[in-house]
Amino acid sequence: MKVLCFTSFTFSYLDRARVLFHTLRQHHPDWELVALITDRPPPGFELDVAAEQFDRVVWVEDLGIEGGSAWLFKHDVVEACTAVKGPFLHQACASGADVVMYLDPDTALLNPLHPLLEELQIHDIVLTPHLLEPEETHAAVLDNEVSALRTGIYNLGFVAIRTTGEGARFAKWWNDRLLAFCYDDIPQGLFVDQRWCDHVPAFFEKVKILRDPGYNIASWNISRRKVTIGQDGQIRANGSLLRFWHFTKLGPVGDIMTRRYAGTNFEVHEIWNWYKRLIARFTDGRIPARYWAYATYADGQPIQKGHRELYRARGDLREAFKDPFASGAGSYQAWLIGEGLLEPQNAAAVT
C-alpha cells in the first residue's frame, strides 16, 4: 500500500515538523513524506530539502488555488495552514498514493501506524475524536467536553483516507468547504477545518471513528488516559500501544494543562521532556519567533485580523485590490490608511 503522509506548517513551526518527519522516517521509512508550506523562507534562511527528512515541499502557490494571494489574505496563519489541507488532500488523491494521511506538525510517533493501514483496508476515512470517554470533573467538562463542542468532535490533527471511493469524495467536499469557509469563527459555527468534520459520519460511508486511546493523545484527553512505560520497553495509554502524541501548545500554556490533567502520571512529563529535547535539536536559530511571510504587507507593516475579515466580507474591496499584500499608492493598505482604519507605519513607529 503506497502511503503519502503530509503536514502543513509555516517556518516558525519548522522545528516541530522536523520532529514529526524524524519520527515518521524512523517508523515508516517507505512512506512518501510531504511538507506543505504556506510561507516564504525568512531572510537569511534557505530550506535545503535534501538535508530534510521529508521527500518534497509543496508551496501554497503550487496548489493553484483560485484567487491566489487574495484568497490567502482572507486567512490568518492558523486559518491558512488548515485551509490548505483540503486542496492538498484532494489533489493527492490523484498522486498515485493508495492512502493519504495528514498529521499536525506538533504530533510525533512513538510506534508505527500499521494498524491504521489495516483499518483502511476496510474503511475509506479514519478520524480520531478529541475525547473517548466522558470527563469526571466540572473543570474537565468545561476544559475538554465543552471545548470539543465548540471546536469539533474530531481532532483534525490527524485524518487518513483511501484515495478512492468515499475517501476521495470526502477529500473533494473538504477541499470545497475549506476553500470557502476555513475560518476561526466559533459564533458562526465555524472552527477552521475541524468543525466541518462533525458532518463526516453523516455524510460519508466507510468512516472509521478510531476509539483506540493510543492515538492522538493530547492535553485535552490526558485526564482519561493513563500512560505507562513498561519494563518491556513499550509505552501504553490505557493499555494500548502509544502510537502518536499531539504536543499541542508547546510552552507554558501547554505545561499548565499537562500539569492539571496528568496529575501524578509522571510518564506524561517524560514524554513531553523527550519532545522538548527533540525540538531543541531541530530548532534553527535563523528563523525568527512567530515568523510568517504573509503576516505583513509588502512594506513590513503587520496585517490586522480585522482587516483580513473586512477584505473577506467585502467583494468590492476584493475586486478593487487584487493583491491585498501590496504597499504604496493604490493598495488595500493605502485605502485602509485613507479611511482612517490603519495608522501609517511610520506614524505608528513615532508614537
Add this chain to the structure above:
Amino acid sequence: MTAQADSETMDPVRAEFDAAFYLANNQDVVDSGIDPFEHFMTWGWREGRDPNRRFSIASYLDVNPDIAAAGVNPFAHYVVTGQGEGRALKLDLGFQYEILKSANTLEARVQALRAAFPDGEPSPIEGLTRTLKRAGASTRLHVSISHDNFTANLGGVQLCLTREAKALRAAGSAHIHLYPAAPGLVIDFERERPLIGVLVNGKSAGVHAAETLAEVLGPFADGKAFTFAVHSFIGHNIVGVTTVLSAMGAREGYYWVHDFSSVCAHYALLRNDVAFCGAPPPDSPACEVCLYARRRRIHLAEHGRFFQTFAMTVLAPSEAALELWLRSFPVKPAAAKVHPHAVLRKRRAPAVAEHAPGPLRVAFLGMPAEHKGWPVYAKLVERFADDPRYEFHHLGKIRDKAVEARFTAIEPTPDVAEPMAAAVEALDIDVAIIWSLCPETFCFTAYEAVAGGAAVVTNPDAGNVPRFTAETGVGKVAKDDHALGELFESGEILTLARAIRGERLYSLAYSRMSADFILEKTAS
C-alpha cells in the same frame, strides 16, 4: 482568663499557627518584637511567609487559583472553610514530576563535569617506573580498574576494592589500580587526552596516557602471573584501558556487576532519573524517550567490544543482579558467577523480648536521595508523623531538615566495622525502609539493617533487597508506595516490631572479592 484571651485561644487560625516555626524562619520578625501571629495575619501571608511546616502559601494558591484571585488570606481560608470543602493543600504531582521539571540533562551534566575537570598534563614517566621498581619482584600481579581512587573515597565499591587489594597483597601479589584521572558520569570517548591514574600497592604513581602505561606496564607484567578485575569503567576510555591490558598480555579477566553501567549510561537503570526501566531493548519506545538513550548505545557498544576482546568471567554480588545483567547485556561472557560481598553470621542467640512497649521505630538508612526512595519515605513520615503507633528516624550522614524524622548522624569510621548496624541496634530500630527505586546489586545497607536487628521493608524493583528480605524472612516487600502506606494505615507493619517477631542480631562476614577466585585458582 479574660474573654479576649479566651476567644484568641479558640481562634482556629491561631491554633493552627506555629509561632516557633514562624520565628525560626523569619529573623526580621524576631528582631522587630512583633507578635508572630499578628505579623502573619497583617503582612506575612501577603509576603508568602508560611504559617507552619505543613502549609505552603505558594502551593495552596497554586492548586486553588480562585483563592489567589479572591486575594484573601489563604491560610485563614483553609482553616476556616477550605479544609471543610476538601480543598487540596498542594497540587501533588509526585516527586518524579519535580525531578522531571528540573531535568538537567545528562548531556549538560557530562559537559559541566568535563569543564570542571579539563584534560590535564601527564605525570613524568620516571615517577611511575620508580614506583614500580619499589613494588618489588613479586611473581604475581593483579590489576584492578574502577571509577575512582578507592583509597581516597569511601563507599561500597571502594570497600570491596580495599578488601580485594588487601587479600591479594597478603598473598604476595603486586597490585596496580587504574582509575580515570578526571571523574566521569559515563564512560569517556570524547576527551582528547584521557589520562589514567595509577596506584601501585596503594601508592600513587601519577596520571598517564594509556600508551605510556602500555609501554611501561607491558614489560612489567612480563613473566608474572597476571590477573585483572574490572569494577567499573565509568570515567574511563575503554579503548585506552584495552590497550594497556593487551600490552600486559591479558586474555581473560573478571568483571564485577556492582552496577549496570555496562548496560546503560544510567548505571542504576533509572529511566529519565525517575523509574527503573528494566533495561528494555535500546530501540524500544521507552529508551527512545529516555535522556540516556544515546549514550546507552555507546555504553553497550564499548563494553561489548571489551567483552569480545577478553574472555571475561562475570561476578555479581547477587542472583538478582546476575539475572538482570545476563538478560540485558548483549555479549555472552565466558563465565558468570554469583559471589556475595558479605554474608550474615549470627552474633548472639535471639534475645527474650525485653523491649519497652512504645511506638514502632521506623528508619530510613543512608543518603536522603531520590533514587534511594527518600521522597517516598518523606511522604510516609508526613502522613503518619502524628500517629502514636509510629516513631520515624533517619540514620545517615546528611540530614534533610524538611522531614520530621529523628536524625542520627552516622559517620563511617575505621573503629566500627558496621556503623549503621550498630546505630540500628542502639536505637532499637524495628523497621528499616529500604526503598531504592532501582535494582541494588547487593545493598550493604539492607545487610546492616538486619545485622542490627531491624526488619527490612522494600519494593519489588529494589534488586537484591527484596530477594534478601525473602531469604532472611525478616521484613516485607510492598508492591508500591501505595501498598507501603497501607501497611502503616492498617497497622500490619506493627507485626515487624522486635518485641513481636523476636530479635536476631548478626555480624557481616565479608568476601575477598576477585581474590577468592584468583587465590583459589592458584591454590588448585
